[in-house]
C-alpha cells in the first residue's frame with residue numbers, strides 16, 4: 001500500500017461574525033429593500049436532525065449548486081467533528097470526484113458507485129478517504145451511465161439497501177454520522193435511487209436560473225418516491241445558491257417557502273471564492289474560510305444538524 005497523503009483539517013470560519021445571516025421564522029415582507037439584509041428562514045415548526053443522517057442533494061437543473069452544497073455542508077460538518085461521507089451520484093466528468101479526490105490504495109481494485117449498483121462490492125468497499133479530515137468519498141465516473149442503460153434489477157432500492165446492510169454490519173448504526181448524495185442534473189434511475197436512500201432531500205436552486213417547470217417536475221418525483229419507495233423522505237432544506245440581493249431573490253424566497261412550508265430556506269451569497277474552490281480541489285471552507293459562501297453553508301449546517309460548533 002502506498003503512503004496516503006496527509007489529511008488537511010477543516011478550518012474554523014474566519015469571516016467577521018457580524019456578517020452572518022439573520023435567522024427569521026417568517027419572511028420579512030415589510031422592511032424597505034435598501035435596508036433589508038439576507039435572512040435564513042427557519043420555520044417555527046422546524047426541528048434539527050440528529051446523526052446518523054442521509055441527505056440527497058437533488059435538482060435536475062444543471063448548475064443549481066448541488067455539488068457545491070454537498071461539498072460545503074460536508075466540510076462544515078467535518079469541521080464540527082462529524083464523520084462525513086459524500087457519494088458522487090453524478091456521471092459527469094469534473095464533478096464531485098474531481099473536486100474531492102479519492103485516495104486509492106496502491107495496487108487494489110478501484111471501486112466506484114457503479115460497482116455498488118452492480119453488486120460487485122459493498123458501499124464501504126467503494127468508500128475512500130479524501131485529503132480532508134473526516135470526509136470520505138464514494139467516487140463515480142462516466143461508467144455510472146451503465147446503470148441507466150443496463151437498469152440492473154433492484155436499482156431504485158440499491159443505495160437504500162446498501163446503506164441498510166452497511167449499518168447492520170456495523171452494529172445497527174451507519175459508520176458515518178452524515179452521508180450526502182450529490183445527484184446528477186437529471187431525474188434518472190440513479191437520482192431516484194438517491195432519493196430512495198435519503199432521509200431528506202436538500203434542494204439547491206440557482207436564483208438566476210429558476211425554472212418553475214423544473215421545480216414542478218422535481219416535486220412530482222419527490223411525491224412519487226414517497227408513494228412508492230421512500231415514505232419517510234422529507235424536504236430538508238432549500239438553498240438559494242449564488243444569491244445576490246435583489247427584489248427577485250426576495251420574491252423567490254417567499255415562493256419557495258410557500259411551496260415547502262416546513263423547510264428552512266438558506267440564501268448562499270454569491271462569492272467568486274466559491275467558483276474558484278473546485279479548481280483548487282479544496283472545499284470553499286478550506287480555500288477561503290473568510291468567504292460569505294463558507295459562512296452561509298456553515299450556518300445552514302449548524303441549523304440542520306447541530307454537531308458542535310460549525
Ligand SMILES: Nc1ncnc2c1ncn2[C@@H]1O[C@H](COP(=O)(O)OP(=O)(O)OP(=O)(O)O)[C@@H](O)[C@H]1O
Pocket residue numbers: 061062063064065066067068069090092095183184185241242243268269270271272274275276278293
Ligand atoms: N455561492 C456561489 N457563488 C458563486 N458561484 C457559485 C456559488 N455556488 C456555486 N457556484 C458556481 O456555480 C456553478 C455551478 O455549481 P455546482 O457545480 O455546484 O452546480 P451543480 O448543480 O452541481 O451542477 P451540475 O448540475 O452540473 O452537477 C459552479 O461553477 C460553482 O462554482
Ligand SMILES: [Mg+2]
Pocket residue numbers: 066067068090095096182183
Ligand atoms: Mg454537480
